[in-house]
Amino acid sequence: MRSFWTIFRFSSWRLRWTVLGWGIPLMLLGMITTPFYDLVAENERQLRPVIQGLKPLVKSFIGGEQAEDLFTPQGFLALRYFAFLPVILGIFASVVGSGMLASDEERGILDFLLSHPAGRSSVFLGRLAATFLTMVAILLLAWFGLWLGVLRADSLHFPPGQILLPYISVLAVGAFFLTLSLALSMTMPSRVTAAMTAGFIVLASEILTNLAKAIMELKLAARFSPLTYFQTNAMSGLEIKPLIGLLAFAIIWTVLAWLGFQRRDIRVAGDGGWKLPFLSR
């Protein structure tokens, strides 16, 4: 337990610049986006026919059937802010999750760390907890920025607790991709390949989820897309089932990653990487 806390504290401290590096831009994004609602509301008469005239496929990328919700305060935040957040956090989670252990392993740092009296489970859980805490801290900064923006906007009147709800759904999506990329990094030969694969899944999921709003045939496939379970409109109430679904998968990926880490040989610096037969000499 002592080594868990030591690793958790040290890893959290190492990630402090990551919190600021991702959290401050997201905070600014929230502060900058919200005042635009006043402008959108003022120009509703001109903008609504434009949205109504869009083809369904184009419309699917700005909310599909909910595209006209842009003119309500809640809809505006859902479509212009929260719709992007899971993709941004998904990419972040893919990078950080794949590097959580594999990055230090490839740099040879893990080898020396594990020669100290720290079990693999302590290292795994200590780092996972620190990375999850980092994600929570980034989202809290983002929420704080959005709340400051809401305070500045004339037509937006939400209590801070209400705008916090979609962040819980974003966090569940982040946990899903964090643990997925971590599990991939324990099975794939290098950190980069795991990050790229997880990042590709994030983007593919985003495209599939949006297209399924316009193309009926894709509705079934979209059920397997993680971002389908992100609740853009969580400000009007958070559904528990999608949250539990995403978190259940996060637990499954965590267990698979933990098993992989328990069983693997710790590599030394320079190992890893895929060797393609036609490129190797």
Next chain:
Amino acid sequence: MSKDSQPIIRVNNLTKSYGGFQALRGIDFEVQRGEVFGFLGPNGAGKTTAIRCMLDLIRPSSGSLLVTGYDPQRNPVAVRARCGYLPGELRFDENITVSAALHFFQQLRGATAACRRRAAVLSDRLELDTASRIKNLSKGNKQKIGIVSAFMHEPELLLLDEPTSGLDPLVQQTVMDLVAEVQQGGATVFFSSHVLSEVQAVAGRVAIIRDGSIVEVSETSALSARGKVEVRVRFACPVAPEKAKLSELTGVTLIASEDDCRFLEFTVSGNMDGLVKWLAAYPVATLETRQCGLEQVFHAHYSGKEKKASAISLS
């Protein structure tokens, strides 16, 4: 049998394979408590693989291991708590200071006051600047962090993998002194290296590993004694050595003659008395001897035959 009376390392038929490549091919050896045990072999022989199995960093394909009385796979934390490890390729998080790194390692070891005190003493002794960021340090100075970390908790067993790599001669000597000191304090040192002279200087016993197999485990003194002594003699003026008397000397072989017999080189196995007495008849200007014991045995194992000096005849 109590843990204290058991060998501190017991390796039994240990193998490790990576796909089709066998890094360790069923090695067996024991290291007794309180000894400095040399582990000799060139790069790629399997030295690091064996050490990493002892710390459960990698898992053996078959065979068994007991380190400090524990099976590393079942009780890795117990083994690591009793060991200090200095890897050959030492890497750290580069963006932190030396003191932050040492503080972290101390925390993992329970952060006892004794551990902190000893880390400070070792840092001073090695002239390690603890305020510097690790990324600004040379390879040798990074190695010093590893040395402090390996020795600071006064472990029962030190696993040193090429410990003097990248260090200047003064610090190399400090490390050798530290090894001798911890042995006097009752600790065991597993000293892996390809530098024969340093193993010969500190180790009581030596295992030689070749292509993943142990080819010999022996007392260092016994291995050294098996080797020959090289003797180089320069005479004050050209001499005409008596061939007949020289050939009667047992264990003496003339291997080089230059400069009109002003310079002769011999190898001697066993007693040198006969050669010294033979030389007494001539005006000797300089005489050099070199013990090439462990080196010769090592080369013998690696070349597959003794590095024999070829005798020449005086003409």
